[in-house]
Amino acid sequence: MAEKRRDRDTEGRARNARPRDGLGRPLPYGAPGVERAPEGVVRAPGETVREAQRLLDAGMPFHAHEVFEDAWKSGPAEEEALWRGMAQLAVGLTHAARGNPTGGARLLLRGAERISGYGAPYGIDVPGLFSWARELAGRLGDVSVDAAVEAPRLTGSGRS
Known part of the structure; x- marks a missing residue:
């Protein structure tokens, strides 16, 4: 039986090196993909919000989730729920755009x-994001959504 070789990063950790599309779905090796957000980047909170907004506006909520994940892993413990929740909002939008309305609504x-x-x-508009998430979750039904069209404004109010 042939041994399956796992992709590994420079430190030897397992990493999937397959290219991905704008919603984070793996593509075949050698296919052109969207550049992935680097992992483990420590950013100031304002920079996290700006970078995540840029990615959301570009219709790349999966990549925005990775930015929020970096914030929850590198930030103070008292902010973990904030950044983890922001990552869940981005992943919820990702699932909704991938055609998984049930998983999207839950997240x-x-x-x-x-x-x-x-x-x-x-400057994060928590009440606005709370309303946005509940409204979007309530109308997902059995349809996928356009991630760029549905992207929220992280600061201020309303959609992008």
């Missing part, structure tokens, strides 16, 4: 609940 609602206890840290 949108879970993320909204997780961030609901925060005021407006770093």
Whole structure:
């Protein structure tokens, strides 16, 4: 039996090196893909919000989720729920855009609940995001959505 070789990073950790599309779905090796967000980047909170907004506006919520994931892993413990909830909102939008309305709605609602206890840290419009997530989750039904069209504004109010 042939041994399957796993892709590994420079430190030897397993990493999937397959190219991915704008929604983070793996593509065949050798196919052109969207550049992935680097992992483990420590950013200031404002930079995290700006980079995630740029990715959301580009219709790349999966990549925005990775930016939020870096923030929750590198930030202070008291902000973990904020950044984890923001990542869940981005992943919820990702699932909705990939045609998984049930998973999308669950993650949108879970993320909204997780961030609901925060005021407006770093200018993040928590009440607006909470409303956006509940509204989008409520109308997903059996259809996928356009991630760029549905992208929320992280600061201020309303959609992008």
